[in-house]
Amino acid sequence: MVIPVHDVNPVRRTPFVTYALICANFVVFLATPGVVDSLTGESGLAQLCRLQAFLDQWAAVPQEMIHQQTPPVVPTGDVGLGPQGPGCVVGPPDYDKSPPLSVVTAMFLHGSWLHLLGNMLFLLIFGNNIEDRLGHVRYLLFYGACGYAAAYVYALANNTSDDPLIGASGAIAGVLGAYLVLYPKARVWVLVPFLIFLPLRLPAWIVLGSWFVLQAVYSSGAGVSAAGTVAYLAHVAGFLAGMILAWPLRRGTPPPPEPRGLLFGRRARPGRPERQG
Template sequence: MVIPVHDVNPVRRTPYVTYALIAANVFVFLFMPGLAGSVAGDSSLAQYCHLQAFLDQYAVVPRELIHHQMPRLVPTGDVGVGPQGPGCLVGPPGYDKSAELSVLTAMFLHGGWLHLLGNMLFLLIFGNNIEDRMGHVRFALFYGACGYAATYGFALLNDGSAEPLIGASGAIAGVLGAYLVLYPRARVWVLVPFLVFLPLRLPAWLVLGFWFVLQAVYSSGTGVSDAGTVAYAAHIVGFLAGMLIAWPLRRGTPPPPEPRGLLFGRQARPRHTW
């Protein structure tokens, strides 16, 4: 696995939507119930129950989205004691949930710091150029469309699942797919783990193509132990949706200029010879 850190692809305007999406994701994560304690290392059953109730209301559940089978009993957020000991209480839902709207709310929820930071890193590196090419409004609509396509694609493949689905990965995968179509020759600085992290500058088609192949391999359950907890199929659908939407813009997108004298993605200072 390679870790992208910077792309050599300048933009013409400030990516306000990209920055706003990152800020919104971080803000929502910091205020998700039950996560503050887990980050600090003092998680409790009460926090876990509170988080489960929150996710049941705002996360996507494939069975609800495809078949509109809303559960009669949901976590209430309270702790109770049953025959098998303490656990989360369940009861009739005290809210009206829109399965379609939950696709949008779930795109701003994350299950941990690594989940959040990984997604935001990819969005920061690749989202600014796609926003620069599409414009602010169209990029926002594109981001949402890819997120919905990824979520519905995963839900159709797992229509009987009652497990909550959260994260911006599907929408960001769409951004990666668009970047591959529009800027395949752009150079991307990556860190490659080989004893130590080696910095390499590789073409975007190689970096993003390798990422897509990994998602396809992982979705089959090969080479990864958590294939059941990560929605790799959503990544694939989002990536393909981004490619399809961006394809008509391909002809009008010139290849990015590559400045000379680059040192790890930055302009190197001129050296004097004596």
């Protein structure tokens, strides 16, 4: 798995929506119960109960999305003593939850720092060009549409699951799919783990195409354990949705400028042909 760090594809306008989405994701993550405790190394049953109650209210749950029903009892966030010892208290929900709207809130929830930082890195690198091509408002609608497509395809395939679905991965996968359609020849600087991290400049179609193939393989169950918690199918669905939505725009999209005179981040000597990574 290569790690993208920068693309050679300048934009014409400031990607305000992309920056706002990144900021919103960080703010929501820091407001998620248990995040501050995880930074200090503190954890316990009370933290787990608060997190369960928070996710039950704001995360997208496939069973609820498909059947349009919320459970009669949910975690309350409190700790109680039951027949088998201390545990999380459950009771009737004190809130009204809309399963379709929970898809929106779930797009801003993340389960760990690694989950958040990985998603935001991809959004920062590739989102600005898609926003530049679509415009601010259409880009925001596109982002939401890909997130919904990813969530509902996953929910349809797991319609009995009550595990919460969280993360911006589906929407960001749509951004990657659009980038592959609109800018397949754009150069992307990546770090390739091979004993050390080697910097290479590769075409976007290789970087994003290999990412999609990997997600598709994992979504089939190959190469991952049954206990895996990543919704790979949502990544695949979001990516395909982004490709489909961006396809009509590909003919009117100017190609990215071809980088000149750079060799692995350094300026090549005069007269030396540029080596394509």
